Amino acid sequence: EVQLVESGGGLVQPGGSLRLSCAASGFTFTTSWMHWVRQAPGKGLEWVSHINSDGTFTNYADSVKGRFTVSRDNAKNTLYLQVNSLRAEDTAVYYCARDKAYCPDYWGQGTLVTVSS
């Protein structure tokens, strides 16, 4: 069974940083592209970033480019998202998801990031 478990969210002040993690199991993580997608309270889905299977290719939404960094540790079956210079508009549930044919298929339960002073 595919399982994705996010962690690392919390309350952070504007300008602060967090490192989100996503522990993967039940599939071959080392050959899977992965995504981060976020959802602000009461809003729709917003794609944030993706990374290829060996971590050599990444891309980001314009809204987070230069502030967020996606990475992975295939030895630990874990995906990361380093989020820096946080703003109020970054407040959201952050989901990790596995890629299937260039779209996210299996999703974790998400981790909530709240940016507030």
Place this chain on the structure above:
Amino acid sequence: QAGLTQPPSVSKGLRQTATLTCTGNSNDVGNQGAAWLQQHQGHPPKLLSYRNNNRPSGISERFSASRSGNTASLTITGLQPEDEADYYCSTWDNGLSAVVFGGGTKLTIL
């Protein structure tokens, strides 16, 4: 980044058929087709179909997807109370090298 266009809401009666639409352009839906996701309140999204009408294992045949030009559609037949949810389309934008989502359609079962 440009997104895909979905109607904000659709209302249909029990056991009726609903067709949800998703409009993009030749760089995204017109080129790659679309995926459809269902999200119930308080839960993560669930993939219903990808690349137009490929259903993952366990997804009911009542959900079928198609595409015509730059518009993708999701048809849900025999509507049930549990189909009340938000539905999102998603695709790959070749120009942006990024995933794009529609704004979502809230389906209400009357």
